[in-house]
Amino acid sequence: MTHPLTAQPMLAGRGLIKRYGTEHALAGVDIDVAAGEATAIVGPSGSGKTSLLHVLAGILAPDAGQVFLAGQRIDQLSETKRSQLRQREFGFVFQSGLLVDELTAEENVALPTLLGGGRKADALRGAREWLGRLGLGGFASRRPGELSGGEAQRVAIARALSHRPKVIFADEPTGALDTKTGRDTMDALLVTARETGAAVLIVTHDRELADSLPRIVSIRDGLITSGVRAA
Amino acid sequence: MNPFQLAMRVLRIDRRTRTSAILTGLGVAVATALVSLLVSLPFATQERAERSAWQQRMSSGDPGQANVLLAKSLDYFNGAEITKIDVAALPGKPRPALPPGIPRLPGPNEVLLSPALSALIKDNPEARLGDRFPGLGVGTLGEDALSAPDQLVALVGQHRGVLPATAVESSGLTAAHADVDDLLALLTGVGIVVLLVPSLVLVASASRLTAARRERRLAALRLAGATPSQVVNSVAAETTLAAGAGALLGMALGWPSHALASYVPWDGWTWQPGDFALPGWLALLIAIAIPALVVLAAVLGLRRVVFAPLGAAAAHRGKLPKVWRLLAIPIAAVVFAYGLAEAEETGSLAMVLGGLALVVLSASVVGPLVTSAIGGLFVRAWRKPAMLLAGRRLRDDPKAAYRASAGVVLAVFTGSMALTLMSSFESMSGSTEPYRDSVLHTSVEGGQAKEIVRRTNDKLARYGQPAEAGTAGEVLLSTSDGAGGSAVVLDCASAALLTRLATARSCAQQPGVWSSVPLPGRSLTVEPIAGGERTALPAGTPGARRGLGSRWGGHH
Structure with a gap:
């Protein structure tokens, strides 16, 4: 199923193929994500959801196909350039949070800015502001191990x-x-993303969460089977 | 936050990382101390040889410059060797130059003794020892004139006419330059390979102790946008802190280890602690190179997470090791054998050490294949779940499974190989001795040689021994600056039969010089041992050396 590019999407994948040995995780996927759009990617285990996310984010290189960000092809960039792209243009929130355990909450949030060469004082001030917006103003100096799961995930969202x-x-x-914390966390992510105009791509098994998003993309056996946009 | 600040933070907070860093630091400290000691050994023997060079220098470069007459002899007391140098100043010549440690040139009936010999004489009846060195004690030979603190040396002043016919004229008792001992240089190289390769693998394994947590941290950094070089810097900083501290500790441990090593005898004598001091640049090189290798090993050990964020691809099974890995063993063996043959002909050690390193590395190439094969056997023959699980784990990632035990495997492999090879190297080297181990030899006055040979052969025949005594001439070979030593004169057949020197292929019926050490580039002169006219060896005199020998100045 091919989607012609009518208006330029923020993120696009064309004919994406990813193999692990003889298994096809992605068997030729086309996908567009518009600027500011929140999209859920759903499908059974092993259907290729996470592989699609990793390929679009430049964490994995596709075996075939192309990835575009704002019209610029990014799948052929070197690992260093892809890292810099992730640093500037992408944000990540994973199930495990993936915070650096040795850093405080504010240092974790400041990390992308610091790695990009930003000034320490500016990065930490910005981090404290984001923590405040996500209701974590009093947690700036705590380490991930001292936070609850929901708090750590909100720190990851702030980052x-x-x-x-x-x-x-x-x-x-x-x-x-848990359900309530999950809903609160996602509300925080989606509201803040809307404020900043960021597109959001969420891989989830949570049907309730997927239904709450304006667009759902279903994937099975490495192929997109449906892509519903809310009216 | 720079990589070092992050590393310090991690070390302060994470106990497991701290434990791993301490283990790494201790490993580096021990490796640094041992490598420093090993590397210092050839320099120590050189230092010792240079101190005692005046005891060996029995020929003058220019007869016109000679100002003393010297005769060296060896004596023994309770099995200990005593070096006796009889000296007589030549009349009408300027005062001879003296090397450090000799306060003055003893005149007739004066004697200078080393402290150990002086003490030995005091502790024993005159008739047993003291009478051998009659004369007035006019001083003590200092440490700078002795190869070891316990060396037994007497410098005895004599009237010129008393000295034996074998006495030679010399220009003073000045010191001479000694070369680094080739055999020790080889053994040092072998020791470093044997020590360093397993150490590095063990350190890399130690860094895996905290791999899970570190990989999680690095994955988080990668997702936050850290480039591969930023992540490498982070790993390098963490390891550098531990390895750097270890290297400093290792250099500090060098002092006590050198002091202890000075009690270990080599070539019959102990050492002065200062003998093991390394040149500053070399000590610095070791202090930098070992941590650098450790950092490299740590970075290579984590390349999966460094170059693949989240280790995403690694969740899938890797390819099985290919059978071509088995070729590594014969290739390494051929290179090593070629290196040994090359060393025998040319004395070059580079190929031997390269071959040795290849043999050690071949174990790492073949190891994963063997691990995978064992895993396959377990999977086919399992009877209990534990065996099946072990087999699957070995089969799924044989490289990682092998890495876990590679340090121990390599340590045992290289250690046993080195122990086996040491005796071969030693027998190949011949040290300063040109004769084969099976040859018994002694030096006698030329005029008595034939009679001694006749009597010896009579006795051998009487006792039914097949061995036979014979004579070999002895001459002095020397360079224009006076360096040199005695050499034996043999025909080709006798040389092949009696010596270690590789004369078989190159000896022809014409004069040639074969040496167990590199011959000096300068032209050589030959003179009878009992004194006489000195003749320059003609340019183009054929000669060859057999490698792995000792320094120029011994027997040739």
């Missing part, structure tokens, strides 16, 4: 948003949280 990325990738962001 993902702190450098105002164009796209936020979230892989099962509520998988380790």
